[in-house]
Amino acid sequence: MLNQLRPHQLRAMSMLRQSLGSGKRRPMLQAPTGFGKTILGASIVDGALKKGNRVTFVVPALSLIDQTVQAFWREGIKDVGVIQGNHELTNSARAVQVASVQTLQRRAFPDTDVIVIDEAHRWFKTYEDWMTDPLFERVPFIGLSATPWTKGLGKYFDDLLIAATTADLIEAGYLSKFRVFGPSSPDLSKVRTVAGDYHEGDLGELMDKPQLVADVVSTWCKLADNRPTLVFAVNRAHAKSLRDQFEQVGVQTGYIDAYTDVDEREEIRRQFHSGALRVVCNVGCLTTGVDWDVRCIVLARPTKSEMLFVQMIGRGLRTADGKQDCLILDHSDTHQRLGFVTDIGHQTLDDGNSKKAQGTQRDQAEALPKACPACSFMKPAKVHTCPSCGFEPERRSDVETVDGSLVALDGSKRKYSPDEKRRWYAELLGFACENGKSQKFALAQYRQKFGEWPYKKNGVRPVKPSDEVKSYVKSRMIAYAKRQAQVQNRSAAA
Numbered sequence: 016m017l018n019q020l021r022p023h024q025l026r027a028m029s030m031l032r033q034s035l036g037s038g039k040r041r042p043m044l045q046a047p048t049g050f051g052k053t054i055l056g057a058s059i060v061d062g063a064l065k066k067g068n069r070v071t072f073v074v075p076a077l078s079l080i081d082q083t084v085q086a087f088w089r090e091g092i093k094d095v096g097v098i099q100g101n102h103e104l105t106n107s108a109r110a111v112q113v114a115s116v117q118t119l120q121r122r123a124f125p126d127t128d129v130i131v132i133d134e135a136h137r138w139f140k141t142y143e144d145w146m147t148d149p150l151f152e153r154v155p156f157i158g159l160s161a162t163p164w165t166k167g168l169g170k171y172f173d174d175l176l177i178a179a180t181t182a183d184l185i186e187a188g189y190l191s192k193f194r195v196f197g198p199s200s201p202d203l204s205k206v207r208t209v210a211g212d213y214h215e216g217d218l219g220e221l222m223d224k225p226q227l228v229a230d231v232v233s234t235w236c237k238l239a240d241n242r243p244t245l246v247f248a249v250n251r252a253h254a255k256s257l258r259d260q261f262e263q264v265g266v267q268t269g270y271i272d273a274y275t276d277v278d279e280r281e282e283i284r285r286q287f288h289s290g291a292l293r294v295v296c297n298v299g300c301l302t303t304g305v306d307w308d309v310r311c312i313v314l315a316r317p318t319k320s321e322m323l324f325v326q327m328i329g330r331g332l333r334t335a336d337g338k339q340d341c342l343i344l345d346h347s348d349t350h351q352r353l354g355f356v357t358d359i360g361h362q363t364l365d366d367g368n369s370k371k372a373q374g375t376q377r378d379q380a381e382a383l384p385k386a387c388p389a390c391s392f393m394k395p396a397k398v399h400t401c402p403s404c405g406f407e408p409e410r411r412s413d414v415e416t417v418d419g420s421l422v423a424l425d426g427s428k429r430k431y432s433p434d435e436k437r438r439w440y441a442e443l444l445g446f447a448c449e450n451g452k453s454q455k456f457a458l459a460q461y462r463q464k465f466g467e468w469p470y471k472k473n474g475v476r477p478v479k480p481s482d483e484v485k486s487y488v489k490s491r492m493i494a495y496a497k498r499q500a501q502v503q504n505r506s507a508a509a
């Protein structure tokens with residue numbers, strides 16, 4: 016089996032051998048989305064079997080039992096029993112046991128030489144009891160997780176092994192590249208924090224407002240190019256509002272929450288892949304174990320949790336035929352607060368004692384991305400010129416905002432020569448032409464930009480608009496649409 020492993024999986028196996036060889040008994044292997052964690056798990060099991068060891072592989076949900084058994088079978092590991100209720104594969108004589116933590120809670124711990132805890136960031140008291148049981152003191156417990164950042168894990172695991180990061184896997188082509196736009200910033204200042212994340216009720220109230228919901232959909236229409244899209248909402252009411260708004264503009268949209276049964280979920284998945292559904296709105300339940308071909312992620316659920324954030328983005332990072340990148344439309348301000356998914360990481364496990372906030376170590380703020388004021392593309396820290404639209408903010412940036420929204424502006428006070436202005440007008444005409452707009456439209460844009468009418472306009476022919484001109488006009492149109500929406504909301508409220 017080892018010779019089928021990818022380089023980062025081989026590295027993980029070798030780090031694990033070294034860790035156990037040096038006497039550690041509680042290693043935690045961090046394997047991000049796209050790592051091939053199942054293959055890695057199978058490889059660990061295979062290695063233990065070859066040494067004549069018995070292995071127990073523990074999963075945190077009943078739904079993962081059969082999936083895991085089948086994955087082992089595919090890798091040629093056939094001697095597998097199951098510990099879960101009265102499962103038909105119950106057979107304690109088998110060398111490999113796949114167990115659900117729920118069943119283990121009610122039974123004696125199985126006799127075994129190696130224990131693998133899958134999805135180990137989902138922590139259960141049973142694990143603590145097992146790991147501290149004197150009978151198991153010398154027995155290796157190997158944790159597997161994409162996000163082993165749960166508070167207190169460091170009390171039970173003694174060695175964090177990072178064989179590859181999300182950035183490494185993107186670089187190596189095992190995960191998709193991504194681009195992020197931050198088209199709006201909700202005001203989270205009044206949202207309470209509970210257990211380390213935003214209060215769900217407060218969030219629901221904040222995010223489920225007609226204008227914000229409409230903004231999510233109109234941004235998607237402008238930027239998403241009809242990509243198959245997963246939308247993360249705060250709660251069921253919010254997900255339904257988003258679904259209704261998408262449907263209202265003619266986008267076929269599905270809805271999934273924790274109560275959606277397996278058959279219906281499968282049907283939605285089928286329609287999503289056939290293109291019958293373009294968008295699926297969900298409430299946090301499509302964060303793990305979903306391998307859909309998603310090419311756009313909409314974050315409408317603000318979170319302080321690095322784990323939830325990484326899991327949500329992870330749904331969009333699988334590679335697929337013809338997929339250039341994943342587009343991320345962040346309406347939750349999460350990138351501004353936590354950084355890019357590739358920035359998130361910890362060199363040590365949380366021991367639960369540390370008083371300081373367990374955020375990703377970075378030069379706060381310094382290293383956080385910022386939205387381009389012209390096109391809302393999220394620029395990495397210290398990048399001045401927007402890589403997406405070419406816009407250059409003024410250095411002493413007093414970024415103008417339109418009606419409190421982030422989408423603004425050209426902000427330029429630079430002087431244009433008569434030739435440059437003429438060129439602008441020609442490009443505005445070109446833009447009007449490409450977009451079915453009139454000459455009047457180009458004139459109005461020109462006047463808004465320069466505060467005057469073009470000089471000798473009659474001799475000017477339309478030319479292909481540059482990115483600078485295109486993004487200027489788009490930013491004006493978005494600002495205009497927002498003002499219109501606000502006027503409408505006001506009159507609707509009156």
Ligand SMILES: [Zn+2]
Pocket residue numbers: 387388389390391392401402403404405406486
């Ligand atoms: Zn830009």
